[in-house]
Amino acid sequence: MHAVRLHTFGPAENLTYEKTEDPEPGPGQVRIAVSAAGVHLLDAALREGAQGPAPAPTVLPTVPGREVAGTVESLGEGVADLWLGKRVVAHLGFAPGGYAELAVTNVERLHEIPENLDFAEAVAMIGTGRTTMGILQFAPLGPASVVVIPAAAGGVGTLLVQYAKHAGATVIGLAGGPEKVARVRANGADLALDYTDPSWVEQASEYRGRVDLVLDGVGGEVAEAAVGLLGPGGKHLVFGWSAQGVSQGRPLLIDGVSEQVLGPVMLGKAGGPDPVRTLELRALTEAAAGRLTPAVQRFPLAEAAAAHRALENRNTIGKVVLEP
Known part of the structure; x- marks a missing residue:
């Protein structure tokens, strides 16, 4: 098979497309002919050797990536033929x-x-969709809600806008650049603004003091300005800080306003014997019902390095997916 391998930690150029041995399914496993593989910002941090929720691999070379969709083409011992x-x-x-x-x-x-x-949309929902459902556990939304969503053109942001609109909320979606702003507007946001324009806060001034929720995966100055729009009792839910970079950044947290909802907090809220699977099922159910439609940006598998560069430079819209 062909795969993208990492031989040395470092920049995106260290990802190489090459031929390697086919993996074999062991007992209780299946082998999937991959039609789509998800790319996550965390993949880029791990590629550089950073420590994240999952430690960087200590044995190189390795094939990155933890989200796949495709067709089951081989079964390990003990797996039912129906798969x-x-x-x-x-x-x-x-x-x-x-x-x-x-x-x-x-x-x-x-x-x-x-x-x-399709396969790429399914990959988006198993990762990005799962995270979205985890965030929304902390975000009671209804017709009276006014919510600000920074990075509203991203994978999670796209789904948050859709969910909030289905709940009847008023949505202010922020994105960087005219193309992304247009996508946010087309996705249903009541007000779509370019956060690279210093006047965006002024453009949102009619909502100052009326915002009750900021769903923040960006951090930095954009998040701080968005928090400034909150009214009494408003909440700032933090699930990322891409403006600072995954490997060395820290989220913007304001006493009495901010709540970080990633990791154990999110999984603890989901509950059950397998909270990860619980959130995955919720995400796929929402997509199957047509309430959530992920945005996907596709790259050929051989161009994984280009996909990483685009993601790190915030030049992507929606979930980044590699297709063999």
Whole structure:
């Protein structure tokens, strides 16, 4: 098979597209012919050798990537025949291997893909969608809500705008540059603003003191300005800080206003024996019902380095997906 491998930690150029051995499914595992592999900003941090929620691999070379969708083409010992030929999506957990034509994972990680989703959309929902559903556990939204969503053209931001609009909320979506702002407007935001324009806060001034929620994956000056629009009792939910960079940044947190909802906090709220799977199922259910439609930006698998550069430079719209 062909795969993208990392031989040395460092810049995106260290990702190389090459031929390597096919992985074999072990007991309780399946092998998936990959049609789409998700790319996450965390992948870029791990590529550089940073420590994240999952430690950077200590053995190189490695095949990055933890989100795949495709067709089950081989079964390990003990796996029911009914899985053969199924369209599936899976998060591989701490085991990498997604940036490849073939990937192996445990059968219990699989979800069948709803008929109305293609492979790339399914990958978006298993990762980005899962995170979105986790965030929304802390965000009661209704017709009286006024919500600001920085990075509203991103993968999570796109889904948050859609969910908030379905709930009847008034949505102020922020994005960088005219093309992204147009996408946010087309996605249903009541007000779409360019946060690279210093006058964006003034343009949103009619909502000052009426905003009750900021859903923030950006941090930095944009988040600080958005928090300034909050009314009494308003909340700033933090799930990322891309403006500072994943590897060395720190979220903007303001006493009495901010709440960080990533990691154990999010999973603890989901509850159940497998909270990750709970959130994955919620995300796929919302997509199957047509309430959430992920935005996807596709790159050929061989151009994984270009995909990483675009993501790090914030030149992408929606979920970044590699397609073999």
